[in-house]
Amino acid sequence: MFGIRFIKTRPIDYVLLFRSGKIRKQGAGLNFFYYAPSSTLVIVPADTRDALFIFKENTLDFQELDIQGQVTYRVLDPQKLASLLDFTVDVKGKYLGDGIEKLDLRMTNLIQVAIREKFRSLNLADALTAASSLAEPVLERLRQNPALKELGIEVLDFAILKISPTPEIARALEAASRENLLKNADDAVYQRRNFAVEQERKIKENELQTQIAVEEKNRTIRETQMNAEIAVQEKQKLVEEAKMDSVQVVERKKAEIETQKLASLVDQEKRKKDLVEYQTQNLLQFSKARGQATREELAAFKELSPEIVEILALGSMDSSKIISRAVRDLAKNAEKIGNLNLSPELMSLLINKEKGK
Numbered sequence: 001m002f003g004i005r006f007i008k009t010r011p012i013d014y015v016l017l018f019r020s021g022k023i024r025k026q027g028a029g030l031n032f033f034y035y036a037p038s039s040t041l042v043i044v045p046a047d048t049r050d051a052l053f054i055f056k057e058n059t060l061d062f063q064e065l066d067i068q069g070q071v072t073y074r075v076l077d078p079q080k081l082a083s084l085l086d087f088t089v090d091v092k093g094k095y096l097g098d099g100i101e102k103l104d105l106r107m108t109n110l111i112q113v114a115i116r117e118k119f120r121s122l123n124l125a126d127a128l129t130a131a132s133s134l135a136e137p138v139l140e141r142l143r144q145n146p147a148l149k150e151l152g153i154e155v156l157d158f159a160i161l162k163i164s165p166t167p168e169i170a171r172a173l174e175a176a177s178r179e180n181l182l183k184n185a186d187d188a189v190y191q192r193r194n195f196a197v198e199q200e201r202k203i204k205e206n207e208l209q210t211q212i213a214v215e216e217k218n219r220t221i222r223e224t225q226m227n228a229e230i231a232v233q234e235k236q237k238l239v240e241e242a243k244m245d246s247v248q249v250v251e252r253k254k255a256e257i258e259t260q261k262l263a264s265l266v267d268q269e270k271r272k273k274d275l276v277e278y279q280t281q282n283l284l285q286f287s288k289a290r291g292q293a294t295r296e297e298l299a300a301f302k303e304l305s306p307e308i309v310e311i312l313a314l315g316s317m318d319s320s321k322i323i324s325r326a327v328r329d330l331a332k333n334a335e336k337i338g339n340l341n342l343s344p345e346l347m348s349l350l351i352n353k354e355k356g357k
Contacts, residue, residue: 005036014079015030018039049073055112058119059119061123066163071111085099110142114141131163138160
């Protein structure tokens with residue numbers, strides 16, 4: 001309405017709004033209203049793009065090949081690219097300029113130049129199998145290309161998808177390959193037959209060698225068995241001799257043990273006899289000494305009067321025994337005593353003394 005338009009872009013679109021030759025708005029994924037009669041919209045794709053290419057090249061031996069591939073790139077500086085190529089769009093967002101076509105064409109031309117230098121040094125057979133070996137050098141050359149840097153383009157990946165010859169060369173190669181395959185098949189048949197004959201001969205030789213080895217093994221087994229039987233017999237003989245020697249040794253040991261037991265018993269009885277004799281002599285000497293001591297003690301009392309002896313005997317007694325002896329003497333002369341009073345304290349003292357014993 002009245003020339004006012006609204007534009008809505010994707011995040012992968014870098015939009016530039018020009019008015020009077022100057023940039024009024026720029027950025028990725030912008031949405032805005034603008035006055036169409038006096039404005040110019042430029043949309044530069046800022047996403048990762050895949051550009052397919054196909055062209056023809058000649059090899060070292062002047063054979064023509066079709067080369068197909070793909071290059072992946074992205075725009076690092078949309079403003080610089082917009083100043084070099086035309087990415088103008090209409091009010092509906094459709095491209096009016098030829099920036100996309102020219103960018104893909106320039107990319108294809110650079111790739112063709114880079115590949116041509118490599119192909120000029122390869123013959124047909126090598127060129128048909130050079131796809132994997134050419135990818136890395138071409139990719140490195142594209143990344144270092146000053147024209148792409150000037151455009152603000154970064155090459156991310158490069159791949160050669162197919163290298164194919166012309167139909168005539170392809171049929172010739174197929175025929176040569178077919179003949180080689182048939183020849184290889186014939187050689188394989190002959191080799192298989194020769195191999196079968198050789199294997200049959202080896203099998204028969206192996207069978208003979210196996211029979212000889214089996215007979216040799218059987219002979220070795222029989223000799224081993226005989227040697228084993230002889231060894232067993234010798235071992236049994238040695239075992240019997242060892243058993244007899246062991247029995248003799250055991251008998252000798254038993255005899256020695258019995259002799260030692262008898263000698264020990266005899267020695268023990270002799271010691272008992274000596275002990276009894278020594279004990280008897282000690283008892284006799286002890287009795288003699290005791291009697292001599294008693295006689296000497298009695299001899300000392302022989303010259304003393306009975307009263308002194310009694311006083312000495314009483315002196316060795318304690319008070320309770322003395323009181324008990326006095327009571328006993330009183331009891332002997334009971335008919336001469338009229339009354340006798342014993343205090344309870346005295347009786348308790350005598351009883352406690354008796355219990356204390």
